[in-house]
Amino acid sequence: MKNELFKNILFSIGGIVMIGSTAMSCASDDIQMHHDDYLGSGSITQGAATTVVSNLFTCQNGRSRVAGIGEITDAQGTVWTVPGSNQFSSAPKAMDLYEQCAGITPRNLAEVNQDDVPVVTVDPQGEVITGYIFADNYFELYINGKLIAVDSVPFTPFNSSIVKFKVSKPYTIAVKVIDWEENLGLGSENNRGNAYHAGDGGFIASFSDGTVTNRDWQAQTFYTSPILDLSCLSEKDGARLSTDCGVTDEKNGQQAYAVHWTMADNWMNEDFDSSTWPQASLYSDDEIGVNNKKAYMNFIEKFSGAGASFIWSTNVVLDNEVLLRYTVN
Ligand SMILES: [Ca+2]
Ligand SMILES: [Ca+2]
Ligand SMILES: [Ca+2]
Incomplete structure (x- = not known):
């Protein structure tokens, strides 16, 4: 190494x-x-964050994991928001393809009235593009720096979304994705018999102009946790790597470290220079574990069936806040 x-x-x-x-x-x-042990470019925190929002979302029709927001301060006094700063409370929500808490459970795309999807105008002379989106767990979608919509369910249950926007080519898609967490600042959730299980992320989308998520997108990491031994972290060619890191269990989950990186205010804009960002890593439907999720499977022809792949950074388990960019020419 x-x-x-x-x-x-x-x-x-x-x-x-x-x-x-x-x-x-x-x-x-x-x-x-x-x-x-840590020689990287991020900032380190250790242990749990302070909860500042106890829960963003309650499921009216079923169960959901608590989706809180926390803050934690590093040794330099910088306050970091976990699992990531977001606009869930204020931004327009994307229309649901499938969202069981709201009772929206179509069996297929034919049962979705796509004419009801509001069109967000980016360029008045542009073409109307429809996008189909599934995120584990949460996304915020920007086109040319304009916020189009955010995910209507921050954590669980798994949902899927449909958006429309009017834009002229070339245009830039920028997405903030968050793998949400129950143990704020610790990058973990109660799952599979482990109170500090490191959950995974994943993002897949296709658009009516033929654009799909693939390895031509860029993905940069801004929050990685849980980390038990900081010496497992490295950086290469702009990539913030945690692929050599282990996972937490009941004994060490509360002591886990997290790594945070500052986001440029203009990261979503067309003219933002993301040339140092790594290419996205690809993940299969099996790796993300969507085969039992109706929010995905009922519309699979708009996801992997359309040639799209799940994308994320190099570590879909430990990297919890990731920014994605792609320019459509
Ligand atoms: Ca979601
Ligand atoms: Ca995770
Ligand atoms: Ca997750």
Whole structure:
């Protein structure tokens, strides 16, 4: 590992190690020791966040996981919002293809009245494009920097959405996706018999002009958790890598670290320079586990059946807040 090599070089030159330690100024000796293992560009927090919104969504017709928002402060005093800053409470919600809490459960696309979908105008002279979207768990969709709609269900149950917008080519699609969490700041949920199970993400979409999610999209990571040992993290060619990291269990889930990166205010705009962002990683329907989800399967011809792939960063389990970009020419 490049990271390991760099660390060994640092240990061999004591002065540099001391400079690194001073700059980190951690709260306790124990945390400082672990922070020294981290040589990346993110900011580190450890442990649970403070809940600032207890729950964004209650299911009227079934069960849903609690979708809270938390804040946690790093050693430099920067406050981070987990699992990610979002506009769920204020933004227009995307129309539902399938949303069982609202009793919207069509068996197929023919049962959806697509004429009812509101058209958001980006370019008055443009073409009307229809988009079909499924996110694990939450998305916010921008076209040329304009917010089109946000997911109507932040966490669970799994839902799917349909959007329409009027735009002229070329245009830029930018999406914030969040793999939501129950244990705020700890990147985990109670699942499969483990109170600190690291859930996974995933995003898939197709558009009526033939655009689909694939490896030509870009995906950059802004929040990674749970991390037990910071030395498992590395960075290469702009990618924030956690593929060598393990997962949490009941014994260590509360002590997990998280890594946070600052987002540019204009990340969704057409002229934002995302040239350093990595290409998206692809995931199959089986890997994301959608074969038993009607919100996906009832419209599969608009998802993998349309040639779209699930996309995310390099780690669909530990990376919980990811930004996606793609320009349609
Ligand atoms: Ca959702
Ligand atoms: Ca996750
Ligand atoms: Ca998830």
